[in-house]
Amino acid sequence: MRNTLILLLIALAVGAYVYVYEYKGEEQRQKIKEREEKLIAPEKEEISSWEIYRGGDHYKFVREDGHWRITEPVSTGAEDVTVDGFLRDLTSAKKIRTIHVTGKDKTPYGLKRPEVRIRVEAGAEHDSVFLGASSSFGDNIFAGKGDSVVFLTGAGLKRKAQKSLFDWRDKKALHFEKDAVRRIVLKSPRGAYEFKKAGVSWKLTRPVTDKADPGAVRAMLNKLDYANVLSIEAESAEDKKSYDLDKPAYVIELYQGENQSRSAVAFSAPRGKMAYGKDEARPQIFKVDTLFLEPFNKSLFAFREKKLTDFGTASIRRVTLLNDGVFMEFKKDTSSRWIGVNDTLEARDIKVTTLISAVSGLRAASFVAEKPKSLRRYGLEKPAAVVELFIDDKPEVRLEFGKVHGDRRYVRDALDGRVVTVKEKDLEDILLTHDQMYKTK
Incomplete structure (x- = not known):
């Protein structure tokens, strides 16, 4: 045991x-x-600051609140994705081969006066590496750390270190949280506009009150969020007049969150194919191309929602159509087919379905009047046709159709009172006759 x-x-x-x-x-x-085997000891996440010397250039970067800033040769924001990408390559670079050069001249390796020097700090720890000449062994370069040892490492690291100050720096025209924007104020050569977010939709509140075109609002925010400036023209804005920014042609203000924190950027009128801009919160003046300004250089019509109706086509249970002096009414039966009311003929189910779809997609070609006192001039005092769509007892849609004007027709939304024009060809599936809506015996 x-x-x-x-x-x-x-x-x-x-x-x-x-x-x-x-x-x-x-x-x-x-x-x-x-x-x-690593060329640099610290991991990427551990690095708190780093410097790169390349020729006569010296750039220093410091991590602040989770973002990178350039502190030398200027004080400005850095482009996080560019800096993080380079540090990822730097901290993952390997020593492919080791060469001992004690007592030997490092000139053949390009390390006597290295083209690139990098120094990193990670808390109390720091490390450095020098990048030298290209090697004849594959796509590699010689690298050193200031001692008697030379390493071979991938040449891609040196290529990615060949960046200018502009390459490293933040290129955003404006910093803001896109999803937090609740109000937009725009001044442009086309006019002054204000947009407010209501739930998930946007409304125009100036110069008229109406639904805003969601694509137009999205285009403005996306341009500011994703597009980059072309160059930095001045590190300070002491001479705004030289860049036509003393009286800017465009001013965009974004108000974010419940406390409506404000971010603003201004742009000059174009000079040829370029324009100048300045973020109100930063001193630099930058340059953009005129394509950058396109989402902001729009008319009131372009910013308004052109879609005349907003309903789910499947929710409609009853349709009435007055056209050519004939009143027609249709209801859905228990099998979801459309049947005529008070008519001995069989309704064409597809025609009713197509009519509802056409009304759903109807768009204004122009906005004529918000709530005109007189409808006679539009042929709407006694409409030529009327369409009503019902979900329950109250009409979800009531459109009145007036006289033809060129290739367009006046239409009044009876529920909000405004008069618009629509293209006559867009009414081909709406203004249907009795013979078109019913099957003949």
Whole structure:
């Protein structure tokens, strides 16, 4: 029994040794090996600041509140994705081959006066690497750390280090949280506009009150969120007049969140194919092309929602159509087919369905009057046709059709009173006759 216990203890001790030395030890040795193979010791997430010297250029970067800033040669924001991408390449770069050059001249390796020098800090730890000449061994370069050892590493790292100040810096015209924007105020050569978000939709509140075209609002926000400036023209805005920014042609103000925090950017009138701009919160003056300004250089018509109706086609249960002096009414039966009311003929189900779809897609070609006192001039005092769509007892849609004007026809939305024009060809599936709506015997 005693011998068995001793053997068991020995087996446990051997097992513990194997686990600690072979498994855990191997894991630790692998980590040490991987760290020794790295060109730079710190991990990307550990780096708090770093510098790069390239020719006569010196750039210094500092991490602040999770973002990178350039502190030398100017103080400005850095482009996080560019900096993080380079640091990812730097901290994952490997020593492909080691060459001992004790007492030898480093000139053949391009390391006597290295083209690129990089220094990183990670808390109390710091590390440096020098990038030298290209090697004849594949797509590699020589690199060193200031001692008697030269390494081969991938040439891609050096290529990615060949960036100008503009390449490294933040290129956004304006910083804001797109999803948090609740109000937009725009001044442009076309006029002054104000937009407010109501739920998930946008409304125009100036110069008229109406639904805003969601695509037009989205285009403005996307341009500011995704597009980059072309260049930085001045590090300070002391001379706004030289850039036509003392009296800007465009001013865009974004109000975000419940507290309506404000971000604003101004642009000059175009000079040829270019224009100048300035973020109110930053000193720099930048340049953009005129394509940048297109989403903001729109008419009131372009900013308004052109869609005349907003309903779910499947929710409509009853349709009435007055056209050519004939009144027609249709209801959905229990099998969701359309039937005529008070008519001996069989209704054409597809015609009713198509009519509803056409009304759903009807768009204004122009906005004529909001609530005109007189409808006679539009032929709407006694409409030529009327369409009503019902979900329940109250009409969801009531459109009155007046006289034809060129290739357009006047239409009045009886529920809000405004008069618009629509293209006559868009009414081909709406203004249907009795013969078109019913099957003949």
